[in-house]
Amino acid sequence: MKLECRHLSKIFGAGVKATRALEDISFETTEGEFLCILGPSGCGKSTLLRIIAGLLEPTGGEVIYSGNNTDGPLNSMVFQEHGVFPWMNVIDNVAFGLEMRGVSREERYKRSLDFLKRVGLAQYAMRNPHELSVGMRQRIAIARAFVNNPEILLMDEPFGSLDAQTRLILQDELLKIWSDHKKTVIFVTHDIDEAILLGDRVLVMTSVPGRIREVITVGIDRPRDLQIESTQKFLDMRMKIWNIIRSEVERAMTVGSS
């Protein structure tokens, strides 16, 4: 399954209050690619992801999914935080997508429990999310998306609200799960290190209006883990992206403070 965005634009509001959130966004993914969308906060990267997910209508342009359609949904999203329902226990949260698609209770519990076992959360299956840590809740959100078996996974800064240590563990875990499934992933983040560690390509965005500034191929061998963050190649890549993004961040800060 391939995803293509053609000349996407998004304007919020109308008249003098209109904000151009996105302008002329065009890119495509390749099969099984891990694509990171990197940009400063307010650059419209979450808006872009919501348009791809079909949660928002673009003002212009189109999103095209092409390829052999399997029985799964086109996309499933992992939300920033608060995406896990507090009124459902862990396994019902994980099985939510399957339940919505009418998969029998026995079958969806079996698939969800299999996945929970793999990420070491099986013993929490019947617990309520509020009894678990924020990091565990995000793992549940990730599990919900993978169990739903979509063509493309969309992730909206899923580790943004986690402390640094938990984030490292979850990045590692995500890489492991992804290497088993080889799904196409579009991962939104504002963290340069995270984008390089996870992505095959990094799509760097500028803000107000959100545009694609540059597309960078990471080119670091897989399987990857945290070790690569101390290699020269990683550091060079980080400096390269930082140089691209620096002027943007500075500009956004002056706009924000004026």
Place this chain on the structure above:
Amino acid sequence: MTLNTDGIWYKLLPVGSLAGILILWELCGRLGLLNPLFFPVPSLIAIAFCSMLADGEIQANLSITLLRVFAGFLIGTIPGISIGLLMGASERTRLLLDPVVAATYPIPKLAIFPLLMIIFGIGELSKIMAIAIGCFFLVLINSMAGVRNINKVYFEVAKNYGANKSQLFTRVILPASLPMIFTGIRLALGTSLIVVVGVEFVSANYGIGALIWNAWETFEIEKLYVGIFLCAILGILFTVILKWVEERITPWFGHMAHRDQE
């Protein structure tokens, strides 16, 4: 100073204030500092309570009051929650009905009781309907607010994972608004106590309101206090039972993302 939670004081202090007031009251009465016409001592009230319990007067009045409260509560709450949820979920319904609710909600429920007696007669129905109307608005407004305060992200998750309208309602809207529905129910139970006593003052032979009113007319001051005491007990009982139910149905309350946290 911090108290040891296992210590005897930790358990005694909360009841201490109540017991203290009763003891002080009894003492002042015995010493002749209180006029027994207005403030009979607690021991006399307790004796009156026991004799009323023995001849079945309390049971007869309490049961009819409870019956009116629960009938009115059910008749008012069920449509109140349904319409409130609908108004919360559907902008069109809200635009249509909001002015009606805003115009009728502030009318004191006792003010329309004479009208209800004309419509439903002076029997049970008019009393039950007065309570039902009082409950109806409170649960409606809170259920509507419950839906409107649901964090946008829950709707996005539901849409992204393919929920249809009925799944959206049963799996997201209803559970997410339960805490506010409970708030409405709590307020409704409190209001139904006020309304039931009010309507029993004017139009009932039995019931706690009638008991208090008759005691005033015959100047049986201890009975009057027993009636007030029964009202207090009912109020506390409703609160405790509701809290118990609420903690079992929505244990996750307080861990939910609200709209203003986006």
